[in-house]
Amino acid sequence: MSQPIVSAAAPDKNAATIATIGAYWNDHIHDLEIATEPVGSSGFFRELDEYRFDKLRYLPQVVDFSGYQGKTLLEVGCGAGIDLVRFARGGAIVTGVDLAQVSIDLAKENFTQNGLEADLRVMNGEALTFPDSSFDVVYGHGVLQYTADAPQMVREMHRVLKPGGEAIFMVYNKYSWLNALSKLMKVDLEHEDAPVLKKYSIGEFKAMLRPFAQVRLVPERFPVESRLHHGLKATIYNKVFVKAFNSLPRFLVRPTGWHLMAFATK
Numbered sequence: 001m002s003q004p005i006v007s008a009a010a011p012d013k014n015a016a017t018i019a020t021i022g023a024y025w026n027d028h029i030h031d032l033e034i035a036t037e038p039v040g041s042s043g044f045f046r047e048l049d050e051y052r053f054d055k056l057r058y059l060p061q062v063v064d065f066s067g068y069q070g071k072t073l074l075e076v077g078c079g080a081g082i083d084l085v086r087f088a089r090g091g092a093i094v095t096g097v098d099l100a101q102v103s104i105d106l107a108k109e110n111f112t113q114n115g116l117e118a119d120l121r122v123m124n125g126e127a128l129t130f131p132d133s134s135f136d137v138v139y140g141h142g143v144l145q146y147t148a149d150a151p152q153m154v155r156e157m158h159r160v161l162k163p164g165g166e167a168i169f170m171v172y173n174k175y176s177w178l179n180a181l182s183k184l185m186k187v188d189l190e191h192e193d194a195p196v197l198k199k200y201s202i203g204e205f206k207a208m209l210r211p212f213a214q215v216r217l218v219p220e221r222f223p224v225e226s227r228l229h230h231g232l233k234a235t236i237y238n239k240v241f242v243k244a245f246n247s248l249p250r251f252l253v254r255p256t257g258w259h260l261m262a263f264a265t266k
Helices: 012-027 042-055 082-089 101-113 150-160 177-185 202-208 232-246 250-256
Strands: 072-076 093-098 119-122 135-141 161-172 214-220 259-265
Touching (some): 042 082, 082 135, 093 101, 101 119, 135 150, 202 214, 202 259
Parallel strands (some): 135 161
Antiparallel strands (some): 161 259
């Protein structure tokens, strides 16, 4: 019987970039700006969870975190494990990988405090060390746009997914309301200083997902009031723009959603 193929190391041309990306995320915990509790405390993780799912109100509506009981699930770019904990609570057998050691350390503490189990490892999502067809589900929400070679990461996540398995991805929409508003109001996006930040059109995202047999793409994330920004611009955004935008028919503005969600089958 032939042995399963395990990915080779990341291409040398990307090694320096991958190292820089890892160093950046070691110093930039996602959503840290809103935390008031000590980093790593139970209150800290509650704050991150509450803020994330307030900002991303759509996410539990399109991803059934309780729908994968007994299934093996890999999250690439798991960060502090906020989403992964939800999958684990729903009964999934979870594995999380991230380039940043700080993220993996926080994710381990998050799981310990929740009395849950997970296989958590520092690993490059472009060069996964898992055998072919290892997981029922692969999940990468907001990671492809920050990696050196996004198509390579997609290929790797496709490789470790079982035939018929489900992949869930999210990237930023270059033709979105938020991208346009950021330029108009001269307000930087979160992590705009990251070593890599690439936004995609709907067509570009679909093309990147060609390894999959079936793909359903849904633009999501529309304006909600921000707790991250303050001052006059934030007031105009929260009190005027959010209400005005959300009064428009959703079918007209849906293509401009900031997040492009993809649900794919191998």
